[in-house]
Amino acid sequence: MASQTLWGGRFKEPLAEIALKFSSSIEFDKLLYEEDIAGSIAHVEMLSSCKILTASEGRRIRSALRAIQKEIETGKFKLTFEYEDVHSAIEQRLTQKIGALGGKLHTARSRNDQIALDERLFLRTAIRETSKLVINLQRVLLYKAEKNFGVLMPGYTHTQRAQAIMLSHHLLAYISMLERDFERLQDCSRRLNKSPLGAAAFAGTPFPINRALVAKKLGFDGIVENSIDAVSDRDFILEFISACSLMMMHLSRCAEELVLWTTKEFSFAQISDSYTTGSSIMPQKKNPDMAELVRGKTGRVYGALMNLLTTMKGLPLAYNRDMQEDKQPMFDVVKTARESLYILAHVLVHTTFDKYHLEEELRTDFLTATDMADYLVTKGIPFREAHTITGEIVQYCVTHKMYFGNLDLGTLREFSPKFEPDIFDFILPQTSVERKQSAGSTSPQEVKKQIVHWTRVLSKRRV
Numbered sequence: 424m425a426s427q428t429l430w431g432g433r434f435k436e437p438l439a440e441i442a443l444k445f446s447s448s449i450e451f452d453k454l455l456y457e458e459d460i461a462g463s464i465a466h467v468e469m470l471s472s473c474k475i476l477t478a479s480e481g482r483r484i485r486s487a488l489r490a491i492q493k494e495i496e497t498g499k500f501k502l503t504f505e506y507e508d509v510h511s512a513i514e515q516r517l518t519q520k521i522g523a524l525g526g527k528l529h530t531a532r533s534r535n536d537q538i539a540l541d542e543r544l545f546l547r548t549a550i551r552e553t554s555k556l557v558i559n560l561q562r563v564l565l566y567k568a569e570k571n572f573g574v575l576m577p578g579y580t581h582t583q584r585a586q587a588i589m590l591s592h593h594l595l596a597y598i599s600m601l602e603r604d605f606e607r608l609q610d611c612s613r614r615l616n617k618s619p620l621g622a623a624a625f626a627g628t629p630f631p632i633n634r635a636l637v638a639k640k641l642g643f644d645g646i647v648e649n650s651i652d653a654v655s656d657r658d659f660i661l662e663f664i665s666a667c668s669l670m671m672m673h674l675s676r677c678a679e680e681l682v683l684w685t686t687k688e689f690s691f692a693q694i695s696d697s698y699t700t701g702s703s704i705m706p707q708k709k710n711p712d713m714a715e716l717v718r719g720k721t722g723r724v725y726g727a728l729m730n731l732l733t734t735m736k737g738l739p740l741a742y743n744r745d746m747q748e749d750k751q752p753m754f755d756v757v758k759t760a761r762e763s764l765y766i767l768a769h770v771l772v773h774t775t776f777d778k779y780h781l782e783e784e785l786r787t788d789f790l791t792a793t794d795m796a797d798y799l800v801t802k803g804i805p806f807r808e809a810h811t812i813t814g815e816i817v818q819y820c821v822t823h824k825m826y827f828g829n830l831d832l833g834t835l836r837e838f839s840p841k842f843e844p845d846i847f848d849f850i851l852p853q854t855s856v857e858r859k860q861s862a863g864s865t866s867p868q869e870v871k872k873q874i875v876h877w878t879r880v881l882s883k884r885r886v
């Protein structure tokens with residue numbers, strides 16, 4: 424049975440059932456009931472303080488709204504599709520409870536400013552929670568960087584082995600990336616923290632309301648000045664989704680590395696059984712599904728971004744019903760980003776790195792070839808020439824199935840008379856890493872600095 428609509432007067436016939444079903448958003452916007460009620464309570468308080476409602480009318484409406492919140496939470500009042508949306512459902516329930524007085528709640532308000540308000544309130548909380556999870560992941564990475572301090576590994580460019588680095592350095596890179604994600608979220612939160620309420624349908628209202636008062640009651644930093652802008656834009660949701668898209672791109676790269684590093688081919692790391700899955704057919708398999716899913720869910724978030732950008736791009740001002748489609752991508756991104764941050768932190772806690780295998784991989788490769796060339800430069804050979812000589816030595820080793828560690832001084836001197844016995848120490852991965860001096864480099868002292876920096880920043884961070 425379709426409930427009454429909010430616009431009875433103008434219409435002779437009720438909305439067709441299939442039209443209601445098609446257009447109802449309650450199945451998803453019911454998630455906003457708390458924000459909706461909080462917004463309505465603040466609105467009613469303002470209406471009373473501006474003498475648009477009497478104090479006792481205000482009190483009765485507010486207590487009924489609180490009771491409705493309980494009814495929703497206990498399942499006594501069900502938000503089902505016979506209502507068009509969460510706003511209509513709550514308002515209709517209010518009228519059922521307190522009669523005609525319930526109809527006064529909507530004075531000087533429209534669902535257009537109401538939904539914009541609910542979404543801003545919802546996202547403000549969601550951003551705080553997402554930010555906490557970003558910090559948590561940063562702390563896990565920091566813990567891993569500290570725990571593995573001193574472990575060396577091959578670093579890559581073009582997915583080809585390039586130079587020896589400290590594993591901690593690599594992990595710290597993700598902390599820096601997440602820091603920018605954190606900043607983007609804070610920035611987005613700061614910009615969205617303005618109240619659209621009081622814009623009414625879009626043109627404002629003749630009632631002597633106080634927009635600033637209601638904004639203050641709801642913890643906003645002010646109002647969205649232009650009432651048309653207040654109900655027309657969803658850029659605050661798009662900013663959030665873009666910030667999450669960038670963040671998911673970072674999570675996805677980290678997940679991709681976990682996938683690679685736990686293969687037999689790499690064998691750099693292992694994820695514990697509790698965060699991996701087996702195969703229903705191949706008994707030997709141990710699959711990094713959690714990491715794969717973080718990588719996969721990144722696509723969902725990008726999809727949500729394109730979804731909402733496309734929904735918004737052709738809309739003339741002000742409110743259009745198309746905008747009701749903003750909620751599913753918003754909710755989905757909030758959930759996906761949170762879950763991904765959370766699981767990745769757990770997976771990392773349960774990942775161990777194989778120090779000895781990493782050492783072995785460094786020994787049986789040419790990751791210090793750049794160091795050998797640099798060595799010749801210190802002996803006065805121009806870098807280009809040193810590069811060629813070293814390239815020839817690598818070529819020689821490959822042909823003779825050798826590594827730098829197998830070369831003797833005599834052989835090296837055939838390539839250049841500049842080689843001295845100190846070359847052997849110079850091309851060890853350990854000394855290679857230690858010689859890096861530039862700020863932010865992979866040397867233990869620079870990596871230590873970063874660890875100290877992040878320990879200080881992350882230990883006192885609160886959101």
Ligand code: ARG
Nearest residue numbers: 448508534535538744746747
């Ligand atoms: N359910 C609607 C939405 O989310 C609420 C605003 C409806 N406004 C209207 N004029 N029909 O967009």
